[in-house]
Amino acid sequence: MAKSLIPFFEELKKQYGQPSGQWALWCKRPKNWAEREQVAIEAILTQRANWLNVQQAVENLEKAGCLLLRDIVEMSPGQLERLIRPSGFYRQKSVRLLTLAKVIEKDSGGLKRLKSLPVGKVRQQLLSISGIGPETADDILLYALDKAVFVVDEYTRRWAKLFGFPGESSYSKLQEFFQERLPQDYRVYQDFHALIVIDGKARRGKKCLSEA
């Protein structure tokens, strides 16, 4: 195994503590089934969106009593669009949410059953949904289903480049980079990815400082 990334993980954890705020739910352990469903929904809503906007959309869903997948499958696209509007791309996301909810609730027998299936199968099934790409699929696998699948996003990409991963950044290559250097533990994956994003935002907010 290549050189471990655990020291970097420990360093980030020492600096920022357990991921909080927007990450509190995603990194919560254990999660109940309602919370897992909310994470899956948020994984769609957060695509290319500011978290504050996502939060408003989630509040709308909550106030309307539609934070469960079984509620969402019953809704019309227009109804859903109106509620999630603040998160942006609401027409696309409405369809994506409806499809995801249908696949999980109707075709797969619920999140609980999905969680008991092999990761590879579930990942393929998620990727077959139009509007769910690698990152969103892995968000759901890691944060909603507690599968040890590392999430690659823009922050992860920058971080890897900064800490010695030479170019060649296909999604799967980057994913391997992290997974080869970490214990196969979903808790580590969850917190580490969250901390990388938190750290990335902190740096950006301060216009690029030198690092620790």
Place this chain on the structure above:
DNA sequence: CACCAGGAATGTA
């Protein structure tokens, strides 16, 4: 007012 934020699909060369 310009730019950006946990992406993904589609079209072009």
Place this chain on the structure above:
DNA sequence: TACATTCATGGT
């Protein structure tokens, strides 16, 4: 394979 464009809102 590698880019460009489109989708859309609210924050800074």
